Amino acid sequence: MIGLFKENVKIALGSIRTQLLRTVLTVIIIAIGITALVGILTVVTAIEYNLNSSFASMGSNTFNINQYEFKNRRRGGGEVEKINPIITYTEAKTFKDKFNYPFTQTSLSFVATSAAEVKFENKKTDPEISVLGIDEYFLNNSGLEITQGRSFNTFDISNNIYACIVGSDFVSEDGLLRDVNPINKILTIRGAKFKVIGVLKEKGSTFGNSQDLRVMIPIQVARSMFSAPNINYSLSMMVLKKEFLDEAVDEATVTMRKVRKLNPVEENNFGISRSDDLLNRIANLTGFLNVSAWVIGIITILGSSIALMNIMIVSVTERTREIGVRKSLGAKKSTIAIQFFVETLTIGQIGGIFGIIFGILAGFFICLAAGWDFVIPWGAMMAAFTTSFIVALVSGLYPAIKASQLDPIEALRYE
Numbered sequence: 108m109i110g111l112f113k114e115n116v117k118i119a120l121g122s123i124r125t126q127l128l129r130t131v132l133t134v135i136i137i138a139i140g141i142t143a144l145v146g147i148l149t150v151v152t153a154i155e156y157n158l159n160s161s162f163a164s165m166g167s168n169t170f171n172i173n174q175y176e177f178k179n180r181r182r183g184g185g186e187v188e189k190i191n192p193i194i195t196y197t198e199a200k201t202f203k204d205k206f207n208y209p210f211t212q213t214s215l216s217f218v219a220t221s222a223a224e225v226k227f228e229n230k231k232t233d234p235e236i237s238v239l240g241i242d243e244y245f246l247n248n249s250g251l252e253i254t255q256g257r258s259f260n261t262f263d264i265s266n267n268i269y270a271c272i273v274g275s276d277f278v279s280e281d282g283l284l285r286d287v288n289p290i291n292k293i294l295t296i297r298g299a300k301f302k303v304i305g306v307l308k309e310k311g312s313t314f315g316n317s318q319d320l321r322v323m324i325p326i327q328v329a330r331s332m333f334s335a336p337n338i339n340y341s342l343s344m345m346v347l348k349k350e351f352l353d354e355a356v357d358e359a360t361v362t363m364r365k366v367r368k369l370n371p372v373e374e375n376n377f378g379i380s381r382s383d384d385l386l387n388r389i390a391n392l393t394g395f396l397n398v399s400a401w402v403i404g405i406i407t408i409l410g411s412s413i414a415l416m417n418i419m420i421v422s423v424t425e426r427t428r429e430i431g432v433r434k435s436l437g438a439k440k441s442t443i444a445i446q447f448f449v450e451t452l453t454i455g456q457i458g459g460i461f462g463i464i465f466g467i468l469a470g471f472f473i474c475l476a477a478g479w480d481f482v483i484p485w486g487a488m489m490a491a492f493t494t495s496f497i498v499a500l501v502s503g504l505y506p507a508i509k510a511s512q513l514d515p516i517e518a519l520r521y522e
Contacts, residue, residue, distance in 0.1 A: 141466060141494065144487070145466025149487055151396040170380065172344075192367075193337055198340075202362055216341050217341060222236075223236040223297070225294050227295070237321040238322050254308045256290045271304070274318070275309040415498065430443060444511035447506055447510045455499025466491065467488075
């Protein structure tokens with residue numbers, strides 16, 4: 108059986124060489140379909156991996172209170188835009204003081220600026236550094252890790268020390284603190300000098316925005332240096348015992364409504380987002396993208412199937428005399444059918460291999476351009492291999508049956 112299969116593969120390759128141009132065009136059509144499928148699935152896999160990496164590090168026992176920019180409601184057949192007020196420092200501080208749910212730690216923070224210039228000795232950065240004002244719980248609640256030095260403690264925050272924690276880009280090959288031990292080095296921000304006490308673990312980029320080009324300083328120091336109007340503050344809560352998460356979220360909602368002085372019939376004018384909700388939304392989004400990838404891929408692959416079936420029908424017609432000779436020498440119907448079937452499978456798998464290679468390359472360059480971490484899409488590769496096999500199976504069935512049922516006498520008469 109193995110010997111017969113090898114012989115059929117040799118015949119298939121010989122047939123491919125004799126009609127090379129037609130075969131190449133068919134392989135290209137198949138490869139385009141598989142490339143579309145693998146490329147989209149590769150990008151979807153990268154998106155899912157990067158988003159999960161960004162949010163999963165926070166754990167499934169955290170939730171945040173932020174401002175919803177706006178919320179749409181239907182009124183009288185039209186849409187009215189309801190803008191949520193920002194969370195002021197007074198509101199955030201009042202919430203933190205009043206929210207005393209057991210086994211919960213609350214963090215208060217804000218983005219002071221996204222365009223700071225940081226100096227070290229005679230070197231300085233472009234004005235693209237984000238400065239965050241944080242408290243002692245921020246890093247823990249956000250799932251951020253320290254690779255060198257230490258985090259802020261309660262003493263640092265309560266005494267408003269001029270110290271900072273920097274992102275990993277500061278110690279990279281092109282960073283401001285490259286080739287030196289960053290701990291205890293002095294950075295200058297807006298004329299104020301900060302001692303580096305810690306370096307964050309690399310987080311990478313999210314949709315092209317680097318998470319490692321940032322400096323974190325004590326929140327009260329940041330408030331004294333950056334006094335822009337309408338600063339929006341964020342609250343982050345971590346429940347140390349996950350089984351209390353639902354009750355903690357309910358308690359936080361009630362507390363924030365009291366801080367905002369909302370009456371019982373008014374809707375929330377703030378947003379609460381749980382880390383596990385974010386992960387579920389990511390799963391739903393990537394699931395939708397996966398379905399879209401399959402729809403696009405199947406539409407393209409349908410054209411590949413038609414093209415492959417067409418070339419095999421033409422091949423059967425052109426080799427009618429050859430089939431007649433084989434049958435007259437004793438070849439069985441099954442032998443003829445297997446011969447053409449193996450030829451179809453060979454062409455289909457060649458197209459599938461090229462499609463997988465081009466699809467992965469396309470996905471890699473898209474991830475590179477977007478600044479995402481590339482993930483080898485094993486699932487997409489298996490899906491492409493299976494799909495190309497099914498395409499060959501469906502496309503080769505009719506030509507193989509047609510070839511096996513030719514009458515040997517009529518086939519020998521064929522010109």
